[in-house]
Amino acid sequence: MEADEQNLLVLIDVRKMNRLQRENKKSIDMMSDQITYYQDLFDTVIANNRNTNQSIVRERYD
Helix, strand or coil: CCHHHHHHHHHHHHHHHHHHHHCCCCCHHHHHHHHHHHHHHHHHHHHHHHHHHHHHHHHHHC
8 A cells, every 4th residue: 555545544444533532432542542543654655765765766766
């Protein structure tokens, strides 16, 4: 899955989480777990993008 697709899915889930929170249907613990999950996901996507970009730069200048 490409980074843009992952980011879109995360955005959709965050919007859903915000809506549910406003409706008081989610506990703070559940929201905290989801936030941690998304932070880890973003860290992974950023790391993967950085590795991909470094590979492209290396190939271009090799």
